[in-house]
Amino acid sequence: MKAAVCERYGPPEVVRIVEVPPPTPRAHEIMVRVHATTVSSGDWRVRSLDLPRGFGPIARLALGLRGPRQPILGTELSGVVAAVGSEVANFAVGDEVIAFTGAKMGCHAEMVCVVGGGAVIHKPARLSHAQAATLGFGGTTTLDFLRRGQLQPGEQVLVNGASGTVGTAMVQLAANLGAIVTAVCSTRNVPLMHYLGAHYVVDYTTTDFVAAGMRYDVIADTAGTAPYARCRDALTPTGRLLLINAGLDQMLSAPWTTRRHGHRVIVGTAAERVEDIEMVASLASAGRYTPVIDRCYPLDEIVAAHRHVETGHKRGSVVVVMR
């Protein structure tokens, strides 16, 4: 089978399409013939080792010294079950599924084995494989941060970096949870934010959301341009700051900021929960969540997909279509 492999850290061109032996499912696994996957900001960060401030040296220990220990990147997929291990009861050959492998990666291949009882669900019939492949990365990240931020219906939420994968999920899921959402994005993405259900939109190229004088119960920053020092005066007294893109210094100082100023600063790697993918899939199936796709590339052009993701200005998700 074909797979995109990344054996050393570097620019998009380090990713190569090669023939590798297909995996064999173990007793508790299913093998999925992949129809669509994504190149996410997570894939870009692992491939390039371009990480939030302070994480470089630690990352080599965790991911691999010269290149990723898992050379096949890709955190999410949609496809069709091609084989089922003897202990798997909830899936059958031919089922359409969505899987989120998260930090384990491995989705940039024609065939992928995933644990039958893991982060894998049946694909809603209403969604295409390309749409379904985009639900895991933004959805699980958003729901984990919103849960830790204890978002309540009726609260004011501001999403900075609202037009990327996590941002488009955050705008829609916060609105679905009953929040009043302000989206911060660049000019070209303003109409998209209204379409996704944002109540207010701030164009960061012309307006500083802090200078506008509003206060928010929750500020979520995916862009890395809204640190606590900038957001402090834009938070209500019980406000929470979700730093999805936090550097090591922000992670270490978060508990201290919370103790000193009373604002909770929430950081860290998002938990990967199958219930969260189920929730996003069920909202999408009901027409209450729109998977936003920026561009689709065939597997053979995955290097171009990496180049686009690396700009930091994609709109929603970048999909790789296998068939």
Ligand SMILES: NC(=O)c1ccc[n+]([C@@H]2O[C@H](COP(=O)([O-])OP(=O)(O)OC[C@H]3O[C@@H](n4cnc5c(N)ncnc54)[C@H](OP(=O)(O)O)[C@@H]3O)[C@@H](O)[C@H]2O)c1
């Ligand atoms: N903590 C975790 O577990 C976790 C999980 C997932 C992702 N992440 C991190 O979260 C970040 C976002 O991920 P993503 O996949 O959503 O990335 P993405 O799709 O590339 O989105 C980034 C967005 O930031 C916007 N942006 C750029 N400059 C901006 C500025 N000055 N002000 C406001 N917005 C700006 C861009 O919109 P415009 O084009 O409109 O500028 C773009 O849509 C990444 O750094 C990723 O590593 C962390």
